[in-house]
Amino acid sequence: MNLTKMKDRLNKDKIINPTTIALTLIIILLFLGNNISPGFASPTQIVSLLIVASLLGIISAGQNLVILGGREGIDLSVGGIVSIAAVVAGNVMDGSNAGIIPAVTITLMVGAFIGLVNGLGVTFIRIPPLVMTLGMLGVLQGLLVVVRKGVPSGNAAPFLVHFATKPLFNTLPGILWLWFLITLFLIFLLKHTVYGLRIYAIGTNEKAAKMTAVPVEIIRVSLFVLSGMFSALAGICLLGYSGSSFANVGEQYILPSIIAVVFGGTSLAGGKGGYFGTALGAILLIILQSILITIRIDESGRQMIFGATLLILMIFYGRGKVLRS
């Protein structure tokens, strides 16, 4: 049996699938972290790592859906939506628990609207997603200046802060329960509903999907709407996590949200992958970052190691095909 055949077998038996790689790396990194600084893998520490990972994970959920839908699907506007959402939610609730429900409703609607515009541009004017969402990012950055009027504004309600940082009913923090539910929901949605299967269908072969009467346009628009809503949700959670909204807080999440999806085994070409892997990818990315913070080196060294490690990890994942005639 030659090497390629063996590789095929292993892939088929799902021994080296991306989820397993991510899980193994997470465990290795936790051991490594605990060796470098004892207590790194303690339960409380892991919970706080997971809280940070949940913010990235929720944004990556939308990113994941858009990428699965294919046609070079990608959403660069997530960072702008997160920032806008944090400001809008903070201003609507303005530090009072009573304001949470209207704030969440309005913020999700704002996210959905931005996603709708992205989706319409991509689907009907046929702007490539990268260009459309890049342009949208520019618009949102400008909008942020207008909404904030140059001064920090908006405070998180006490309950939201509690939800994002403190244990809920003596168990895990509410934000982790939320992320857990989102994960279950997306796994169910993608693998066991008609809608989910149609996402894979349009991501794999849009023409074939169209011929079998899949409403390709509506589904693609809905993916961008969902991405906008997930980013808005992450913005609300981020507001709770940090207590108040500050400038361009979301931009740092744009490319990591794509990398989390890639580390989770979803192909950037679309039609292949799922959310469980992406959630693990988000956790992997956050653990890697916090290990680098634990090692006491300069910011410069930290960045160089982070960049190099990302590259090395990427080699484990979807490398392109060798060209053969």
Next chain:
Amino acid sequence: MKNNNKNLSLELLRNYPFVPSLIILAILIILNGIFEPNSISLSSLTGLISTYLALMLLAVAQTYVVMSSDIDLSVGGIISLVNVSIVAFMDHFGGGFYIILLSLILGIIIGILCGLINGFVVAVLRLQAIVATFATSIFFMGLALFIMPVAGTPASDLFWITYFENYFGIPFVIYILIFILFIIYFLHRSSFVTRLLAVGDGFLAAFQGGLDVTKTRVKGFLLCGFFSALSAFCLTGETASGDPLVGAKMTLLSVAAVVLGGGALSGGSASVIGSMIGVLIIGLINSLVFFVGTPSEWQNLIQGLSILIALMIGIYINIKAQS
């Protein structure tokens, strides 16, 4: 007759994908002239070019990778790295003429090395360009921070004074622009650009046609690194100092400029001249928003919206023409 006309415009657009952007550019120049008559003068045009020369060169850099359907998100990182490297070099060895010359050679070598790393990870290791070049950009920015942890080291006086000098009544930046256009023309004359575009049209077809796809893509990244280094020189002349974070905001603008200039990110269709026009469009939108008297806090929003609309119009025309 009407059909003939359509065929003609189609052919025009296929050979010169930047024609729609040229029209947008003309409209913007006229609008700028209406709201601020002084803006249509030689001095304000050279002003525009000198402000946006660095971004123009970066857009050129980005074009060479977009041609072969790749993308380079590390160009901002390369600019930062080259900027701090040459400023630190000049600062350390004194800013004499020969030191400046040496620092420029050093900068070009760094730029090409960065391009080589990108080409290696994207074309040889076959990682996805968008995530792989993001990873290398983190690495380059880390290296820039290592060389110069805080911004503010001044560039050699001779360096930036030369950059702003007039020679024979013509600003130095115009000479740079002519020099760059000469390099671009030379590259265009060679078969290299054609090969890049062929690769961008489809790896498999190019491969079966006997092209070395990997080598061609790596060369695209090398050119990208080279032009990013040139862009860093202009930025250094413009800011007259070293700053490890200076390039961060320019990466996405360079991608936007390529698209504004009629380039398709799916590869096989992009033009360097178009991308330079794309940068001028961004620059003219920014000045127009200022000239019409937009309140300062609204300026970024209107700029963002106008750029998005310009992107949409350009792509819409290209798609219509090709269908």
